[in-house]
Amino acid sequence: MHFDISPKGQDYLNRVKAFIKNEIEPVEAAFWSEVTATCPGGDWRQWQVPAILEELKAKARAQGLWNMFLPDETLGAGLSIKDYALLAEQTGRSLLAPTVFNCNAPDSGNMEVLWRYGSEAQKQRWLMPLLAGEIRSVFCMTEPQVASSDATNMQATAIVEGDEIVLNGRKWWSSGIGDPHAKVAIFMAHTPDASKDRHHQHSMVLVPLDAPGVQIERMVPVFGDYDAPHGHGEVNFSNVRVPLDHFIAGPGMGFEIAQGRLGPGRIHHCMRCIGAAEKALELAIDRGTQRVAFGKPLLSLGGNRERVAEARIAIDQARLLTLFAAWKMDSVGTFAAMGEISAIKVVAPNVLQQVVDFAIQIHGGAGVSRDVPLTAFFSQARSLRLADGPDEVHKSVIAKMEIAKRASHGDR
Ligand SMILES: Cc1cc2nc3c(=O)[nH]c(=O)nc-3n(C[C@H](O)[C@H](O)[C@H](O)COP(=O)(O)OP(=O)(O)OC[C@H]3O[C@@H](n4cnc5c(N)ncnc54)[C@H](O)[C@@H]3O)c2cc1C
Structure with a gap:
């Protein structure tokens, strides 16, 4: 296994780091203050996106720091999953950077679906404006009425009637739908077909968000x-x-597409978690060395130095495991890396949660304020332990594979 970054990946990495430091970090706090001022709570129809975001996007795009997640040489950066993983780590240090580079969830996953599985007409209508960062998209799978960690529970339907598909159902946690630029959803639903097995009874359907009935x-x-x-x-x-x-x-392809969508997306999520954990650890060390209590820097009190060491060990372990999963996807494909993908999906958000919890604690009251990004990182970690499959579902995948391996080897 090789974790070396390619020369092309290294060039992108250097430029992404410099862009975050020079262009994003100086304006990020002001961006979020403006969001707080202009987005009145749950009254999402009034929400506005601060103008600085479009300016940053234009600059990033002009420098070629754009759609870097997409393996396509022309439409994206043509990077391997492993090379892009190292860029995703850098973008995870900031809450704004993924969007600035047009590499944010759920749009990146939705673009990858359209790139891999979309028809030419679908690409022209939806993929091209998404790649240009002109519109945003949504992925509608989870339903409030049923345990959606088991996707076969899905109750929404997509039924063919003549030359139309009729969609019914209720979805929630449709991320990104509050953005005024959100124009299209990928709606996943049950398309009953007695001639097919249970994993070919679900479809993904493109739905313009202004369609009557949405x-x-x-x-x-x-x-x-x-x-x-x-x-x-x-x-x-x-x-x-x-x-x-x-x-x-086509109808019945939902699960197959979902597997393809979630593999690279999980690498991106996990590497962003690792970037966020690095940032949280830096903040913790800075705070702990600069602030004094009982005659000593906070970091020298109690077990804080050990917590720093534990954080470093945990972050490095998570990064190595995630890069291993990415390398395996690049070398033998997403399907063969399923166990590793599930493993990192458990590890990385838990590591972020652990490191952020320590960082919040050493910040005292400031840790739960908005003056530092720690509450947002905590929310990201805690949510990701549910989204894209809860921890327990991924552990059950790993256990199933381990037990099957043992069964196929028999006694030794
Ligand atoms: C911030 C956020 C953003 C999200 N964005 C999206 C999005 O954009 N699009 C979308 O479609 N969905 C999205 N989701 C939804 C997310 O994917 C679901 O919440 C998740 O799949 C779990 O489904 P559920 O909430 O129905 O939990 P349930 O299926 O009801 O599960 C609840 C709990 O049961 C336990 N459990 C379930 N299965 C097992 C098992 N096999 N073994 C042991 N225990 C088990 C786990 O503890 C699990 O957390 C988002 C969620 C959050 C929090």
């Missing part, structure tokens, strides 16, 4: 915060009709 009912807060100007919506789809060519890759 009703965004509210934004769901995360720990009381609406995560503006992005937002997580609860959406009702009531007899929404779209043409047949709005199926992605």
Whole structure:
């Protein structure tokens, strides 16, 4: 296994680091203050995105720091998953950077779906404006009424009637739907077909968010915060009709596409967690060395130095495991790396949660204020232990594979 970054990846890495330091970090606090001032709570129809974001996007795009997640040489940066992973780590240090580089979830995953599985017409209508950063997209899979960690529970339907698909169902945690630029959803639903097995009974359908019957009912807060100007919506789809060519890759392809979508996306999420954990550790050390109590720097009190060491060990372990998963995906494909992908999806958000918790503690009251990004990192870590499959579901995947391996080897 080789973890070396390619010369091309190294060039991107240097430029991404410099852009974050010189262009994003100086304005990031002001950006979030403006969001707080201009996004009135759950009244998401009033939300605005501060103008500085478009300026930063234009600068990043002009420098070629754009769509770097996409393996396509022309439309993206043509980087391997492992090389891009190291860039994702850097972008995770900032809450704004992924969007500035047009590499943010859920758009990156949705773009990858359209790039891999979309028809030419779908690419022209939706992929190109997404790649240009002109519109935003949403992924609607989770439903409030059923345990959605088991996707076969899904109750929403996508039924073919003549030359149309009729969509019905209620979704929530539809991330990004509060953004005024959100224009399209990928709606996942049940398309019953007695001739197919249970994993070919679900479809992904492209739905313009202004289609009649799409009703965004509210934004769901995360720990009381609406995560503006992005937002997580609860959406009702009531007899929404779209043409047949709005199926992605045809009816019944939902699970197959979902596997392809979630593999690279999990690497990106995990590396962003590692970047956020690095940032949290830096903040903890700075605070702990600069502030004094009982005659000593905070870091020299109690078990704080040991906590720093434990954080370093945990972050490095998580990074190595994630790079191993990325390397395996590059070398033998996403399917063969399923166990490793599940492993990092458990490890990285838990490491971030542990490191941020320490960073909050050593900051005292400031740790839970908005003066430092720690509450946002904590929220990211805690949410990711649920989103894209809760910890327990990924552990059950790993256990199943381990037990099957043992069974196939018999006694030794
Ligand atoms: C901030 C945030 C953003 C999100 N964004 C999106 C999005 O953009 N699009 C989207 O479709 N969804 C999104 N989600 C939803 C997320 O993917 C789901 O919450 C997740 O899949 C779990 O589904 P559920 O909430 O129905 O929990 P349930 O399925 O009800 O599970 C609840 C709990 O049951 C336990 N459990 C479940 N299965 C097992 C098992 N096999 N073994 C042991 N215990 C188990 C786990 O502890 C689990 O946390 C988001 C969620 C959050 C919090």
